[in-house]
Amino acid sequence: MNRLFAAAALTTLIAAPASAHFQLVYTPDPNIERPGDVPLKLIFWHPMENGHAMDMGAPEDIFAMFKGEKIDLTGSLTAMTFKGADNEAAAYEATLPVKRNGDYIVALTPAPYYEGSEDIYIQQITKTFFNKGGIPTGWDEPLGLPTEFVPLNKPNNVIAGSTFSAQLLSEGAPVAGAEIEIEYIAAEPDMETNAAGEATVGAMPGGALVAITDENGVFTFGVPRAGHWGFAALGSGPDTEHEGKELSQDAVIWIKAYDLE
Numbered sequence: 001m002n003r004l005f006a007a008a009a010l011t012t013l014i015a016a017p018a019s020a021h022f023q024l025v026y027t028p029d030p031n032i033e034r035p036g037d038v039p040l041k042l043i044f045w046h047p048m049e050n051g052h053a054m055d056m057g058a059p060e061d062i063f064a065m066f067k068g069e070k071i072d073l074t075g076s077l078t079a080m081t082f083k084g085a086d087n088e089a090a091a092y093e094a095t096l097p098v099k100r101n102g103d104y105i106v107a108l109t110p111a112p113y114y115e116g117s118e119d120i121y122i123q124q125i126t127k128t129f130f131n132k133g134g135i136p137t138g139w140d141e142p143l144g145l146p147t148e149f150v151p152l153n154k155p156n157n158v159i160a161g162s163t164f165s166a167q168l169l170s171e172g173a174p175v176a177g178a179e180i181e182i183e184y185i186a187a188e189p190d191m192e193t194n195a196a197g198e199a200t201v202g203a204m205p206g207g208a209l210v211a212i213t214d215e216n217g218v219f220t221f222g223v224p225r226a227g228h229w230g231f232a233a234l235g236s237g238p239d240t241e242h243e244g245k246e247l248s249q250d251a252v253i254w255i256k257a258y259d260l261e
């Protein structure tokens with residue numbers, strides 16, 4: 001709660017955006033038909049308002065889980081510059097090699113980011129789901145991350161207008177009563193230019209969208225629109241300190257919703 005209030009208070013002072021930081025692991029379509037290398041854009045941004053982008057440090061880890069087999073993606077990391085609507089920021093690219101049918105669950109552990117306005121570090125451990133051939137193979141299994149969301153609906157093809165539920169875990173245990181921030185990628189990044197595209201929606205009045213997990217650590221959100229939706233739990237991870245300062249170790253999950261046509 002503190003961070004939401006802090007963000008709102010800051011807004012009145014410097015007219016900074018009130019919505020949330022979100023770590024992206026982005027590619028336009030998570031549903032893959034042919035084998036090949038899938039480019040991923042790792043961007044730390046305010047995607048719902050097409051707002052300020054933050055400089056990422058070199059990620060601590062990135063891997064994909066495929067049928068219980070861990071594929072190290074750190075060797076594919078390449079620095080790039082993301083051009084947001086307001087500013088440019090250090091970001092990264094990675095490559096996901098997709099060969100066989102099934103779920104490829106990518107987990108990114110970024111370097112802790114120092115947020116000067118709050119005098120804290122933020123580390124958003126982020127899961128994004130890819131699938132080849134429409135064959136489900138483990139999207140509903142936890143990866144054993146320090147904190148993570150485990151989806152209760154298949155995350156790579158949610159129908160716009162339906163609901164999405166997930167369970168929040170910290171060290172494998174459900175987290176009840178956690179605040180979940182909800183975000184939409186308003187201006188999808190261009191894969192060639194690494195620039196934010198045209199915004200399709202504006203920022204919401206009233207600041208960040210928020211849900212609360214129930215006693216089993218589960219939240220549900222009615223997904224109103226096709227596109228990329230992200231969910232973040234602030235401070236749900238076990239690590240609370242980095243370089244002598246407070247660390248918010250967050251869980252982030254991304255899903256892709258489609259219109260039923």
Ligand SMILES: [Cu+2]
Pocket residue numbers: 019020021046
């Ligand atoms: Cu922010």
